[in-house]
Amino acid sequence: MSEHFKPSEFESKDGKPSPWPEVVDPGLYSLLEEIRADFGEPIYVNSGYRSPEHNKKVGGAPNSYHVKGQAADIRPKRYRDPEKWKTALGRLKIIANRRCQGGVGFYPSFVHVDLGPNRRWNGQ
Template sequence: MKQPPLPSQPSRRRFLGAGSRWLMTGALLPLAQPALANQPGARSLSFDHTHTSERLALVYALGDAFVPQALTSLNHFLRDHYSGEAGVMDPQLFNLLHQIRQELRVQQPFQVISGYRSPATNQTLRATRGGGVAKHSLHMDGKAIDVRLPGVPLASLRDAALSLGAGGVGFYPREQFVHVDTGPVRRW
């Protein structure tokens, strides 16, 4: 008589493999964050996304080293909110945002209007927004972000970004955001 198959028991190897995949994708990042925040040289950021209603707060760097799982989480969080496509954000952009918060002496989350933008989305916006979108936007390279800080006048946010002399700064008072990027130093 044939024995019925035994219920499948997860092996230790399969369990550890799944755990490492979760860690690689940043799923366990929140568990590690409190320990990282207490490390010397920890740099953190927090965000509220105006289009997806998602929130993210994390330590993205320790000293001179970026935290890989944090960068993965940031790439996903700052994905193209139109298409869902994630790009690879320039980690120096996070240093720039961190410096802006230090300059302003604030801790509140940045409100994100736009992070990564796919080439297709960029082209669609160029065609529908009456020329306000650059043909070779640094958003497509993961080197730009449009933000504001609640409670901070937009002009103060712009001035703090300009004072750093580290990339492009665009001021959009009608749309209520400041564009910052890690491209050449310029302003508009």
Template sequence: MRRRIFFLATAAAGMLAAPGAVHAATRRRFPELSAARRLQLRHAASGAKFSGIYRTGQSVDPGAMAELSEVLADTRTGAVRPFDPEVIDILWELGQQQKFTEFAILSGYRTPATNRAVHGAGDSQHLRAAALDVEMPAAKFDAFGEAALRLARGGVGLYPQHGFIHVDSGPVRRWGGGGPAGTMAVRAPKLSPAEERLNRLAEAWAAARR
């Protein structure tokens, strides 16, 4: 009994003497506690903002995602659609790589009417709340675009003349580039008929999955 009391007292003293070691052990046992993903963004058109943690480890915060979905709503109608966490993860990862503290979003979710009004593609990932048009300063355009292409997690569209980069969580593809705001000239390669059919199948699969 005395040995047990002595052991507990010694352990408690060690914990008080080395709190950092205790915290490190806790992080090793529960890695999700130290894997919180924080994001700060604003919608350039509406002025709506989000700042906070949207994911901890493998778990997405439903409340934070609901708030993000409202911030990224269709700006013409105010319509809200639950945003795809995967494209939010893409944005977060690029922000970590490129040291962005805040993102300005030009376009998030679009209704079909809004998509037609801005001459968006008929199968745009914006229609599925799975795409973001990110305003990009000219000085950071090339580095961010190259990072997005290297990530290979979805679609990347480069619009240097308009000052934004499109990212989405659909099939991996790329288009755009060049122009005065960026030196990178990345264009979608010409596809064979078989490759075009595969792309259409991939888009159909992505739509069905959502």
């Protein structure tokens, strides 16, 4: 748990419990706080911990860091205007790329960050 993120934001969408007392690895909370501080505004967590069953259902990689409680898919929280939202997402991608020493995936509507080894990719 951290100042701006609550465990409930990271719970598996199928309601299954996480292996972590606070749903995800404490290091993930720290990483997201750093990203949020640089971003300067709220961040929405699309997906945090995923049970193996839920991960499979959504087409996640079998060895996904979401299943380990060490990943989050994030996006800007504010903005109704599509152009402002797109600009904010671009800024979030730059910040995540700079701050995250693990994995960073760039997608059209969110950014994936994880505590795994350093790697970068573009997703669909």
